[in-house]
Amino acid sequence: MFLAVVAMGMFATSCSSDDDNSSNPTNSELILNLSGLEALGNDFVYEGWIIVDGAPVSTGTFSSVAFPQTFSVDTEQLNSATTFVLSIEPAVDPDPAPAATKILAGDFSGNSASVDSNGIVANFSASTGTYILATPTDTDDTNEESGVWFLDNSSGSPVTGLDLPTLTDGWVYEGWAVINGTPISTGTFTDPSAADANAATSMFKGDANNGPNYPGEDYLQNAPAGMIFPTDLRGQTIAISVEPSPDNSTMPFTLKPLAHMVPTDAMTHTALSLGTGPVTVITGSVTRN
Secondary structure (H helix, E strand, O other): OHHHHHHHHHHHHHOOOHHHHHHOOOEEEEEEEEEOOOOOOOOEEEEEEEEEOOEEEEEEEEOOOOOOEEEEEEHHHHHHOOEEEEEEEEOOOOOOOOOOOEEEEEEEEOOEEEEEOOOOOOOOOOOEEEEEEOOOOOOOOOOHHHEEEOEEOOOOOOEEOEEOOOOOOOEEEEEEEEEOOEEEEEEEEOOOOOOOOOOOOOOOOOOOOOOOOOOEEEOOOOOOOOOOOOOOOOOOEEEEEEEEOOOOOOOOOOOEEEEEEOOOOOOOOOOEEEEEEEEOOOEEEEEEO
16 A cells, blocks of 8 residues: 555655745655775675664665665655664565564754664663683593583683674674684574584584583584684684674674683683673764765
8 A cells, every 4th residue: 555655745746846946856865974884795695774654664775885875765754754763674575564574773853863883782881791711511521621601600600701882673692702803603592591503513612411501612624624623712813793694694693792802821611701792883974865
């Protein structure tokens, strides 16, 4: 019915005089100037939305992350918009509604809106983390520096090691060990107080058990090409990223709220602290002309 109404409106407009059309343009420019986004590959695109009378209206999709970018949007809708939202959508998308994976949002003030990921994904400004080096999924005590587990055992008993905000729909956390420059996942999770999604199915872990009930990984077998497991994570980087779900990339996404280079003299089974990661928020501005 909505499409029919739009079609009728377009037909009525086409019947008006040429003078009316020239003096009352139907479209205006929406200019995006965003920083921190990364290319999504062939399977997904970014899509902008304006909120008009409480409903989302698409402003168009894009794949390039070079800015500024300009989009032509219905003038009346653009002038009435209260909010801008950016989502991640399938490149071939039969659903006209926005996906759950929304990455930026902000309200218009006059003709501009400051947008960021804090409210629409999560605010990571207070995030902290603790981890240990250990390989609990095997019975061999000679390779304990080849595993990382996001828990805190400083009190003598393991407790949750990650203090992270609850993510909005469409996002998950993922742990990483960056080994000689190559990120290798520890698994995805939404609850830092529970095992990650691949706890029972990881191809890297040992054969004795699945490890403690916290996110983490043992790198003990089936190493990727060019690597040797077991390995030594000392001197390597441990990180937590925030990933879109579904995710078509095996690499970490832009948002990385926590990270730490493991000291070369780090002791195994000893609590180590994660620091602030390289990207905790994505920002930008949106202007309507």
